[in-house]
Amino acid sequence: MKFITAVIKPFKLDEVREALSEIGVQGITVTEVKGFGRQKGHTELYRGAEYVIDFLPKVKLEVAVSEKLAKKVVETITKSALTGKIGDGKIFVMDLDQVQRIRTGETGDDAL
Amino acid sequence: MKFITAVIKPFKLDEVREALSEIGVQGITVTEVKGFGRQKGHTELYRGAEYVIDFLPKVKLEVAVSEKLAKKVVETITKSALTGKIGDGKIFVMDLDQVQRIRTGETGDDAL
Amino acid sequence: MKFITAVIKPFKLDEVREALSEIGVQGITVTEVKGFGRQKGHTELYRGAEYVIDFLPKVKLEVAVSEKLAKKVVETITKSALTGKIGDGKIFVMDLDQVQRIRTGETGDDAL
């Protein structure tokens, strides 16, 4: 199984989520994060105190999927989160040892 | 070592944390997240604009533990986070290469 | 490639980010988290209702880096986040299978 983490632009969340649903992903965990990257931030000025805010609001998705779905998921996220402009984000894929559904105690692919 | 990520219902946090303490877990990192899954969300209506809010507030725990404690931790979380109703959440276990405590520079199990 | 997760004190964020920039890290994802650990929390009292708040505000950094940069990154975080007082935080290193930049579709080290 794979644990896929994707950082995307916030307003793309709904689109990505729907796209993932369509290919059969049943669960996603979403976190609001701040991203530092190539995309530049902005400057704020408060009565002469200037702050360079170089992070940008991003949304992080975490999706655990079966080995066979993993590639499809990466593709789907890439497609649905794309705007083509800087700051579109990244997808990270890691190995997932084990999963367990708390409610039923199921493990493995069944638990996803 | 293992890196265990658990998504649970927010009101179960205290219980889970205490249960983990009891079995010797010394550190936990907690994040407020939004979960999409089988559990349904709700509808909000603002002057005729209807929004289907299909995420639910969840809490994500991240716990790094030694190999030998890992199984016990998964069991403990499963037990203490259980309500038996849909949306109880998931536990994900991944391999952890390396740990370092910033304050002392300790690594490995000592750093946990 | 490695996926490095670090939990640090919030006011150290700017320092750490700058130090990482200097050694060539181009992207970081930051999350506000609550930490439970050896460092003690505090007590809040509201009209007689006493709550022991035993989490502390922390900041979590996630950085994906190439194999060769990984060690340097851990060192840099350790150095720049250090205050020497309890609660300085932890660094966790995991294997990263695959990365993809959404904007370009690049993968591997190029995508970082």
Added chain:
Amino acid sequence: MKKLFSKLGMVGLLSFLLIGFSQVGMSNEVFDLSNGTMLLADNHAEIVPAVEAVEQAPTLDTGDTAWMIIATILVIVMAIPGLALFYGGLVRSKNMLSVLMQVFVTFSLMSVLWVIYGYSLAFTEGPYNNWIGGLGAAFLGGVSGDSISGTIPEYVFVTFQLTFAALTPALIVGGFAERIKFPGMLVFLTLWLTTVYLPICHMVWGGGLISSWGAIDFAGGTVVHINAGVAALVLAIGLGKRLGYGKEVMAPHNMPMTMIGASLLWAGWFGFNVGSELAADSTAGLVMINTQVAAAAGVLGWITMEWMARGKPSMLGGASGAISGLVAITPACAVVGPMGAIALGFLASMIAYWACTSLKKSLGYDDSLDVFGIHGVAGIVGAVGLAILMAPKFGGVGYDEGVTMMSQFMVQAKSVGFTIIWCGVISFILFKIVDVTVGLRVSEEDERAGLDTTSHGETAYHS
């Protein structure tokens, strides 16, 4: 439930004791209406039988009218947004809108009911005049643009009193916050207005029973605060504790909102207290300074207790102290002097602190936002304390002829006891009726999810 009974019994017992105690000093004139003291008549009663005052045709005074229009607006601000924020800040964010909504709609509904029958039952004469007024002015029949009450248009008086009747039920919201069904609440409060507020209001300010005893309640210690505090206690006990009470963290979700609310209550309270003089005159000046310093002393009283008990004065403590001081001075504001007001505010605040911490803990009820601890308890302290502090030696205005500190104290105790019993018993009966018929407590699932989404289909905060 059994526990509920025993608790209510206790409160009742205490009240009977208060009344009984008062008998000692007042012999058997308890229900003797021929007693002509009627101290309250100075403030409110002459408005009602405007006919009696025909010898000296009442004329409108623009200054008094200007003041009373504002006073009315100030009491509105107390309720919305004042009280709503004071309460709303203290609940968890998932219930924020439910509390705002409960206050907002209660305030609106009571306003309409007041025009339909409230004013009439409270402020006109009726066949059972000791207990309740008549229906002659229902739908404000008989009130016209030209009617004058004292020196102000009657419509202004009607609106001023409307705000009291709309605020008092809203105060009760704090007792059952975070777990009540919205429709049930509206039904309960409608019945409560009719069977508790209107009678007590009539008995105190409308020329009924309590005023005939010579009780002093300048701006509503019994009518508003003790009434609301007792009703909140009854509902808190009746409904039972919130899920997770005492175990989970239920810290206030937004203390700055509570601070804004407390500040607006403070400012608005001048409308409440000074407005009860119904004129911009010398007494208004006395009421004003008393109100200000009692609130300030209340702040100092509460944080002094906190500082001694735990080493840290808190913002919630400051806010709670201000309200306690204000509640205590409410019945007393026209009869004590500024130094007496400071003493009363300081002391009442300390006692309310004790009630919200020790007393509540030992009795174990979950009065979510301490309506009883603050409004009930400080209201009682103010109502009986004024009998002492109105003495000239404490800077007060002194007693009426033939009245002594002791006798005034007895009258005050009796009126407090009477109000507690009346309100406690009827509130309990209403609770039972509404609970069985409409239902009052939300489901466990809804309580977990929060009332904002489950009762109102909204969320307080988005990004």
Added chain:
Amino acid sequence: MKKLFSKLGMVGLLSFLLIGFSQVGMSNEVFDLSNGTMLLADNHAEIVPAVEAVEQAPTLDTGDTAWMIIATILVIVMAIPGLALFYGGLVRSKNMLSVLMQVFVTFSLMSVLWVIYGYSLAFTEGPYNNWIGGLGAAFLGGVSGDSISGTIPEYVFVTFQLTFAALTPALIVGGFAERIKFPGMLVFLTLWLTTVYLPICHMVWGGGLISSWGAIDFAGGTVVHINAGVAALVLAIGLGKRLGYGKEVMAPHNMPMTMIGASLLWAGWFGFNVGSELAADSTAGLVMINTQVAAAAGVLGWITMEWMARGKPSMLGGASGAISGLVAITPACAVVGPMGAIALGFLASMIAYWACTSLKKSLGYDDSLDVFGIHGVAGIVGAVGLAILMAPKFGGVGYDEGVTMMSQFMVQAKSVGFTIIWCGVISFILFKIVDVTVGLRVSEEDERAGLDTTSHGETAYHS
């Protein structure tokens, strides 16, 4: 654009129908200025030609003056922070400061313009007196510390009217929130004040055309609410929808702020309505109770609709209902009775609910914060509804001699239609001019990022 035209055409058509309809009842006296009814003169007009009243030297009444100072402050509170919060809470957090800023700066700029030329054009006589006043009092020339208007200092009258002129353009902000360029907005609103607000204000309250018809607009149904509502609609259509409208979640980011705003609007509205009496007298009392109960009934009306339609009454519904009720009672508050006010508030709120849900959806414009749906629609209901509810049989004050319900209704309909056309046409022309020259819509990128950082270099919330 084509769509825009067709929409505007529709509104125009409707207005012409209203006027046309009114002709039936009024024969050919439409622009006949000799018609001496001038009901409005009782409220405002006598202030202007203070010279005419020399026979009976005007003297200052401290009570009236006290009230009018406060009334003015209350209207200020309506705008800042009231309206700003009511609107600000409803947008997404990335645009919060932009909305606060738009209201705050509009309010400030209009205040200064009022002193420079606004007061003069609105309230003095001019060569085209049917349409607009003169420039004799520009820079407040001729107004001195001793000038008296009725029973209050002229400066107080000037400031009171200033707040109306500063509030009305700020109301429009809700129509184009989350997508307008700040400089363009200031230019547009400056022109709008000059060519729409000042003329209509003069025509209604300054002794011009509309007042000569005998139209009743006690506190600004046409001048303030219909005007603002129509202008907001024109801009909402002209600018087009927000990015993601109908697809992305655009839920209010902070409903408690909206509730605070609504409450302050409610409280401040007494300054608006009762203040329009310009005195603390008996009529003020009637206006006061009407304002209170219309607002309360508005709350109940809106949540009743929600309850029936979806099973859940909402806080935003309660707040919207209160404002709808207040808008509707604004023109009517001195001529209907309390029960009439309840009816009007309840009904207008239900119709506004329909406008904000069904009507808006079917027409498909994005009036961000429903300025047209609430101010426009409830304003129209109030303006024409008063003709019916002022009948004595409904508890109203009755009609002037020679005026019937039907004839009054015609006059009201005509003045509403006239205002809609005047405002609609000119607003559209101004929109076109400013859009082409200064530019009115922000770039797509800025709209995505939010106006707070891109237009104002700030963020509303940090930790």
Added chain:
Amino acid sequence: MKKLFSKLGMVGLLSFLLIGFSQVGMSNEVFDLSNGTMLLADNHAEIVPAVEAVEQAPTLDTGDTAWMIIATILVIVMAIPGLALFYGGLVRSKNMLSVLMQVFVTFSLMSVLWVIYGYSLAFTEGPYNNWIGGLGAAFLGGVSGDSISGTIPEYVFVTFQLTFAALTPALIVGGFAERIKFPGMLVFLTLWLTTVYLPICHMVWGGGLISSWGAIDFAGGTVVHINAGVAALVLAIGLGKRLGYGKEVMAPHNMPMTMIGASLLWAGWFGFNVGSELAADSTAGLVMINTQVAAAAGVLGWITMEWMARGKPSMLGGASGAISGLVAITPACAVVGPMGAIALGFLASMIAYWACTSLKKSLGYDDSLDVFGIHGVAGIVGAVGLAILMAPKFGGVGYDEGVTMMSQFMVQAKSVGFTIIWCGVISFILFKIVDVTVGLRVSEEDERAGLDTTSHGETAYHS
């Protein structure tokens, strides 16, 4: 510390220069008390020696009384929640409650002290009457329900002045926010009230030294704003900068709160300025329009500067500009005309902008919330600027007989200089004393964790 001394020295020098400068124009009558001009007497002084006015028995005017009750309430709203929110929104969320608490408790404590000895020392005659009043009215002895001040009850006057004395120390909070010890602060401010506020208040409004020079300070430019600004500067320098100042992001945590605060300050300021007339008369009208337009012009002034300097007008800029305009018009509001008020507000706001950006940066002190930059600087501009703008050719009320623009300017400069020195020197001494004895700066650890949890055991926001 050395730096501190040099900074303070600089301020002192400047002040001496102001005084010295003024000598040129006023020859040697500096401390000559026989100078009978006493312009201030018109506004405040006659209240004090009420006995002197026996020839013409003072009678209560209900209109004036109504207005003064409200004016007092408005100043209360300025402090809580107004000022508290204006400040609280600007700090980081971990210090939010500490700021609210500092304002709230300071306001309460000063209220009580005012009744105990403040009023007496400020407004009665004493053996050292040039400098301070007597203790004859301590505990409000001698004030009774019947006492009249001018045309209002003395208790109303006492309460109105109480709010000034309670607000001014609270203003200082902005200078040391985010790093002060709560108990130390209370001790410092108590001493400061006694040795700085009360004497200056007496000298300006109580018939003391400064009034005898013929200085004009209608509503408190020197007494309130310059006093608070200078004290804040002394403490800001004395305490040193906040940890991380200039390095870490210290952006305002909740700008909407600051906007609410600024709006309530704006609205409340009418109580402050117009209330200082102590009557609802013609002058009140002038003060009112001046206050409104100066605030509005202040908004425009500040955002004009921002727009030119960085291309983006900000909400914080708008709010800061409003307060700057209001501060500047405070001493001047009864003597300039509306166009003069616009000029003064616009200009003072621009100069305050410069002080909060360039001046502060170049001098390097950390006046957390710019109390000096706004209240101090705009206060000075207003106090001396009025000497010019009160000229009839600028629409002002003109000078007293024998007074010229130059001579008035000298008097104003002298009174400003005197206030700066008095306040600066004493504040510095008090700072030293309290710092050594009670302690004024929190530990580094507590400052990092935030004062809310470490000083008050609470957190502003939970979920």
